Amino acid sequence: MRVGLFVTCLIDAMRPEIGFSTLKLLEAAGCEVVVPESQTCCGQPAYSSGDRKAARALAEKFVEEFENFDYVVIPSGSCGGNVKTHYADLFSDDPVWLARMQRLAPRVYELTDFLQSVVKLDKLPGQGKSPGKVTYHDSCCGLRELGVQQQPRELLGKAGIEITEMKDSRQCCGFGGTFSIKYGNISSAIVDEKCANIHDCGADAVVLGDLGCMLNIEGRLRRTGDDKTRVLHVAQVLAGDI
Template sequence: MNAPAKPRVALFVTCLVDLFRPSVGFAAIKLLEDAGCQVEVPETQVCCGQPAYNSGDRRDTTEIARQVIAAFENYDYVVAPSGSCGGMIKDHYPALFAADPAWQARAERLSARSFELTSFLVDVLKVERLPPVSLDAKATYHDSCSGLRELGVKRQPRMLLDNVEGLQLVEMKTPETCCGFGGTFCVKYGEVSTDIVSRKTEDIAQTGADLLLAGDMGCLLNMAGRLQREGRDIKVRHVAEVLAGMTDTPAIGEPPLGERKA
């Protein structure tokens, strides 16, 4: 009897993972392959278009969306290690093509097959346990705005983190409060963004955690930078790195091993 075919999954790497944290992409691939998927990374993928979309540039966003749809529409599923990029594809693409029924239909089909990483593992593949990994740390988890509010990502990462031996997860008072990144928001409204992230880092510090986790690189880079500027000794990682047992690399914001001061 033939074994069932593995689901063919395309990884939407995201710009920030590609440019700043490729290890998150490799961790996502490992998690998906361990869960029984055939993973591919389309070479023609581009930005999801969210920066242009948030800036009100619908024309360029629509052209970018066409490229993404063409690159990913022939896969069984599209998975992103990011709630914001996942939300852009799943929630916003169909509305971009309201005046173009043919492209709207293609966008809707892609939307139905697109998921954030931990949501895909838990909600679609029904993963309850991952290959055993361990990490001796006290961690707190930040719920990124797009993943939480657009895709319903909340319990899934926590459920998977329960499998990590030695990891103690403690909740901050406001895990669902924005970190102040907001894509282009932090550039346009720097002082407001700094005030928001400063409140967030104080909440993180009050948990006593030595590790901060989240599922979006934008949030992680923003919070890591503020924690460093405040002199707080709290490491920052993407949840995929911990779940995949790939924590032997420097944490987000730390210099590579060869560039550290003695």
């Protein structure tokens, strides 16, 4: 099958190695992977901030770049949620664009959902490699907009990694895109609670599926003196790039 990989602008700019781990996993599943070079942002920051004009322009760009693939895979619950959940709102006043999006939406998947639900990948490149005692953070958009919760845990189990659940793993880390900028004090209090839960379960590493959460949690851990707990994207762990 021919898969379009939407890398996400944050991964491209901040942690491109996650994109390469994603590519390794999709190729291990036998996919022909294409990465459109013209891709940029899904438009989530603009949409969340109320700039519908900019968000609409980026949504149209996304549809044009990806509508001809068998599937579109996104290693981010927040970007995937924006595309599958909110593009319909952006196109609600335009029947032509709405129809194009409705044809595309069922083929758009968050990475772990695609690997577990569509290609049912059993042999993982990271089999037998573990970063130690692992806990998992459920990113808000992936969980609440896409229903991603068991998929990454099942894949990690196939890779031989046991999850030690932290308290309130489904609770927000405090990032929320522009929320962390507009409400810095509240965001800091939320991520402090998340970091305390990570410490309390004795994890050597926290694994998750969204780079925004990853940067927020890792940044807070480091600023508060924890230079040991690793914060890893699930693609890195499943691909063995740890």
